[in-house]
Amino acid sequence: MSPMQPSDFERHGFAAGMREGFVAFLPVSVGLIPWALVVGMAMTSAGFTPLQAMGMNIIVFAGTAQLGTLPLIVDNAPLWLIVTTGLALNLRFLIFSAGIAPGFRGIGTGWRWLCGHLLTDGSFAVCYDKLMQVDNPRWRLGFYLVTGVWTWLLWQTFTLAGIFAAGIVPKSWSLEFMATIALIVLLVPMAKARPMLVAAIVGGGSAVLLRSMPLRLGVVTAICLGIAAGFAAEHWQEKKTA
Template sequence: MAEYTPTAIGLFPWAAATGMAMHGAGLTVTESMGMSLIVFGGTAQLGTLPLVTSGASYWLIVCTALILNMRFFIYSAALAPAFAAARKKTRLLAGYLMSDGVMATFSARLLAERDQDKRLGMYMGPSLLNWLCWQLFTLVGILAGTLLPAHWPIGFLATISLLMLATPMISNLPMAAAATATAVVLILLHSLPFRLGFLLAILAGMLTGYLIEHTVRKDTHAA
């Protein structure tokens, strides 16, 4: 767990910004913390926040959250062998606590460790620390938001935070194409009812990124 402590503490800017963004969007302290506890995912929280505050349908909010968190399906499949002998309740808790940081730091060692108790400790310890820090830092951000003047437009923090997360990812042609396609479709379809433009833009970006990556790989192999 000590190895993961710096990473967990490093969540502060991201979690605090998420908390301030939720408060700035008009959610109460209780609603903001409820969303943080239930969703427990910065990308999904910020990505669905505009839909929640604009009154979008529940199914669109859920679909958007699932798409934004689709990477966790891949994480779960990768870690499944490490939890094959664990009880169902343990697997459910492990799924809820799953995070990018713990996966990046411990996934290889989890799969290599033969002792089940050590595997669980190696995963649960850092994951619980990660969860605790996220909730605490989010609460700090929410409370900080309540202290700011009401006329300050802090609602834009959700957009800024997402841009900070997404910009470093645009490092190759497929990612650039996906981002461009998402932006173009969202601009063209922003007036669709029920905020369908958001969902279609995400799907367009995913499809474009996949097609471009497939084409680049095909050209590379052909060469």
């Protein structure tokens, strides 16, 4: 058996994983900036103080759930509905975490808890293939962790900027549209997997068809239908290949 070459050490070290993860994730992370600005401005427009807005931003750390529950909070909707909506909007992370879990083989429980908190759409899209391909757990941890920490820092920084820029940035800049484009960029690579594509089509179509439901329950229902369709497609795919 030949000795390990220096290039092998570099590739499989924690620091090397962080370097490669940062380079891979950097183009995707640019899309977080308008999204975070929109969330910050939306929370301010909803009447949140800067302290309340940043408190929600740190605790929830989920832009879709934050924006999805803001109208309910403003309308003084029941607490159970606000919580249920936030949980429903984040149900996709059950699929993400189940899918990416094998990539954390050999990594301690404490690190897994931290990585779970840092899991985002972008981290899943960028890290999934690499975490399945590389054996060394230190390299995998470094690759994933840098994407999560960088996302957290960008999110907190530019949400704070959005909070204080709410009365300054012109509405004609259409940052909401830019944020939507950023989400689509994340969706495209994930939709290459058939279950993800089925979930996106069913969930998106249902959201349009059910948009007239009261208390925005159409969105919650659409999310549940999309997730159910994704699980069904995955089960059918596994059964077909067995």
